[in-house]
Amino acid sequence: MDANTWKLIMTGATIALGGAVPALAIGLITAKAVEAMGRNPEAASDVRTSMILGMAFAEAIAIYSLVIALIIKFV
Amino acid sequence: MLHISLAAEPIAHIGSFPITNSLALTWLVMALLIWASVAVSRNIKLIPSGFQSIMEVLIDGLYTFFESVVGHQVKMLFPLIASLFLFILVSNWIGLVPGVGTVGFFHHKEQVSEIAVPNETHEEELVVTEHVEENVEAAAAETESEVEFVPLFRGPTADLNTTIALALVAFAAIQYFGFKILGKKYTARFVNFKNPIMGFVGLLELVSDVSKVISFAFRLFGNVFAGEVLLSVMAFLMPFIAPMPFLALELFVGFIQALVFSTLTAVFVNVAASHEG
Numbered sequence: 478m479d480a481n482t483w484k485l486i487m488t489g490a491t492i493a494l495g496g497a498v499p500a501l502a503i504g505l506i507t508a509k510a511v512e513a514m515g516r517n518p519e520a521a522s523d524v525r526t527s528m529i530l531g532m533a534f535a536e537a538i539a540i541y542s543l544v545i546a547l548i549i550k551f552v
Numbered sequence: 553m554l555h556i557s558l559a560a561e562p563i564a565h566i567g568s569f570p571i572t573n574s575l576a577l578t579w580l581v582m583a584l585l586i587w588a589s590v591a592v593s594r595n596i597k598l599i600p601s602g603f604q605s606i607m608e609v610l611i612d613g614l615y616t617f618f619e620s621v622v623g624h625q626v627k628m629l630f631p632l633i634a635s636l637f638l639f640i641l642v643s644n645w646i647g648l649v650p651g652v653g654t655v656g657f658f659h660h661k662e663q664v665s666e667i668a669v670p671n672e673t674h675e676e677e678l679v680v681t682e683h684v685e686e687n688v689e690a691a692a693a694e695t696e697s698e699v700e701f702v703p704l705f706r707g708p709t710a711d712l713n714t715t716i717a718l719a720l721v722a723f724a725a726i727q728y729f730g731f732k733i734l735g736k737k738y739t740a741r742f743v744n745f746k747n748p749i750m751g752f753v754g755l756l757e758l759v760s761d762v763s764k765v766i767s768f769a770f771r772l773f774g775n776v777f778a779g780e781v782l783l784s785v786m787a788f789l790m791p792f793i794a795p796m797p798f799l800a801l802e803l804f805v806g807f808i809q810a811l812v813f814s815t816l817t818a819v820f821v822n823v824a825a826s827h828e829g
Contacts, residue, residue, distance in 0.1 A: 530812070536771075537767055544773070544774050547781075
């Protein structure tokens with residue numbers, strides 16, 4: 478296989494792997510946060526803030542892999 | 553063919569200083585924000601009406617939210633983090649306005665060859681065209697690759713330079729407020745000879761603070777740029793109804809990213825200021 482084929486394969490593999498794991502992390506974070514909000518509705522706003530922050534951290538990993546994939550694809 | 557460029561393209565030059573399309577829109581965002589703040593604060597009334605009451609709701613909502621995040625330090629931090637929030641929010645949303653990224657002009661590639669547009673594709677196309685038997689098609693492909701579409705505007709935060717600048721502002725603010733709140737004691741966060749473990753933790757803090765710049769910049773740039781790519785791919789696949797939900801998603805993402813950027817700045821300042829060493 479030539480370099481261009483490898484480039485395409487690695488672009489797909491990078492974003493597939495780098496998207497799957499943060500997706501799982503975001504799902505776990507949301508599940509736990511919703512559970513906490515259900516148990517203690519008064520703390521819902523605090524939980525929501527921490528949830529969004531945690532999701533941002535988890536999502537950052539997916540974004541890193543996206544940037545890497547874009548660099549592989551276009552540069 | 554889809555037009556996706558990782559870097560912002562220059563649309564004009566002042567001397568040797570290139571004015572990129574994202575810089576033009578950054579100036580527009582700045583003008584918009586300055587106009588809004590001047591228009592609101594020039595004649596503040598006790599009983600607000602119209603524009604003033606809208607802005608009061610916005611600022612008050614932001615203030616209460618940041619107060620719940622950082623506590624009593626909100627008074628000192630609010631000007632910075634609210635400005636960051638508003639600038640990023642308006643930048644993200646102005647990049648979604650129809651016409652931004654689609655209205656532009658065609659440019660010959662030779663004249664813009666010094667910017668980040670990769671030249672390999674051009675050369676490869678030439679190599680490919682040598683193998684093609686029909687000379688007419690080859691000539692058509694060649695002329696097509698020489699003409700480059702340059703959009704007149706590009707979302708400010710879809711340019712890595714803007715987001716790195718914002719990340720450096722956030723980084724400087726973290727250090728500045730750390731020194732302002734803790735004074736000389738703040739250096740103990742990085743350089744600590746009390747015991748070996750604290751010394752090592754100081755080293756880790758140093759690395760993590762530098763990596764914050766990278767993480768801030770790439771998070772914002774990645775989200776906004778990925779949104780633009782997603783929207784253009786969707787419009788390419790099915791131009792009429794399909795992109796609408798994604799446009800709504802991008803509005804939401806733009807808001808969340810502005811919130812995340814300013815909240816993380818506030819939280820990191822809080823962490824740096826509450827350090828005991």
